[in-house]
Amino acid sequence: MVGLNGNESSATYFILVGLPGLEEAQFWLAFPMCSLYFIAVLGNLTIIYIVRAEHSLHEPMYIFLCMLSGLDILISTSSMPKMMAIFWFNSTTIQFDACLLQMFVIHSLSGMESTVLLAMAFDRYVAICYPLRHATVLTMPRVTKIGMAAVVRGAALMAPLPVFIKWLPFCRSNILSHSYCLHQDVMKLACADIHVNIIYGLIVIISAIGLDSLLIFLSYLLILKTMLGFTRDAQAKAFSTCFSHVCAVFIFYVPFIGLSMVHCFGKQHDTLLPVIMANTYLLVPPVLNPIVYGVKTREIRKRILHLLHVITHTADP
Structure with a gap:
């Protein structure tokens, strides 16, 4: 039963799940997840360092890439420490206000990342x-x-979400279905009408994620239309400059849409799939984005190889 704070409908804490059905294995599964987190942080910090150190990369595309890398670090860091505490120390309790703060941070960072991806599409x-x-x-x-x-x-778009949750009474189960707090997950536990939360959540998705993805799609339609008049060599060069961003768009939006679909149409007893999708949503994009840009962007690849060369020779006796 939910913790109470002076009356029967004021939640004071929630219970976060680990990996349902894999409780005995989650201690060991946390090690690869933690490794992915450190790869994400190291990869994105490397991108930021290279762009900052190399003056020839002080261009809009790479500045936006630095913004994307910074957001990836923050969004994974907002959830990973608590997830590791759950998997390694069975610390599943999170205070109500801390849950709302985490929810706001995760959702607002996601909105910021979507805007940066749109800006990168406009740049291209x-x-x-x-x-x-x-x-x-x-x-x-x-x-x-x-x-x-x-x-x-x-x-600004995500600020009302924790406020609306704060107004809701909670008198049912306090067990969330993820390893961190999401708006659509928390609001389902309320013992009151949540139509306002649902409607505003749809408004946010349509006005932020939906609008951004539509504008990105339209920008690439215009890019493709322009590229039809290029020579083959020019088309290949233009496609090469867009490839990394297209990958970043799919890496961000596909897990987001998948997680949303799971919440909308997933069965209540199917608890493992939403957890896997939620962890994928926060861990996979921060890991893959620096890899994609490091491999496919020639200027960044050259600087990374040069940095590795310097580090290797410095380490030699």
Whole structure:
């Protein structure tokens, strides 16, 4: 039964699950998950360091990539410490206010990441369709403003979510279905009408994730239309500059849509699938994004190889 704070409908804590049905194995499964987290942090920090150190990479595309890497580090860090505490120390309790804070951070960072991906699509659109205007359209002050707008937009859209949850009474089970707090997961435990939460959640998805993905799709339609008039060599070069971003878009949106579908249409007793999808959503994009950009972006790949060469020779006696 849920913890109470002075009355019968005020939750004071929630219970986070580990891996249902794999309780005996989750201690060992935490090691590869922790390794993925450190790979994600190391990979994204490497991207940030290289772009900052190499002046030739001080261009809008790479500045946006740094923003994406920073958000990936924050979004994985917002959940991983508590997940490791669950898997290794069976510390499944999370205080109500801490749960709301974690929920706000995860959702707002996701909104910010979606905005940055849209900005990166706009950068590719201008660079390919209007290459002579790229330097004047995407100046550094404008890139900075876009980054600030992404932060404000993500935080402003997601700020009402914990407020709406705070208003709800909780008098049923306090067991959440994930290893961290999500709005759609917490609101289902309320013993009151949650139509306001559902409606606002849909508004957020449509106005943020839905709109961003639609604009990204339209930008690539325009890019493809422009590329039809290029020579084959020019088409290959343009496609190469877009490939990493397209991968990043799929890496972000596919797990997000999958997790949303699981919450909308998944069966109540199917508890392992939502947990796997939720962990994939927070761990896989931060791991894959620096790998994709490191492998497919020539300038970054050269700098990484040079950095590894320097480290290797420094370590030699």
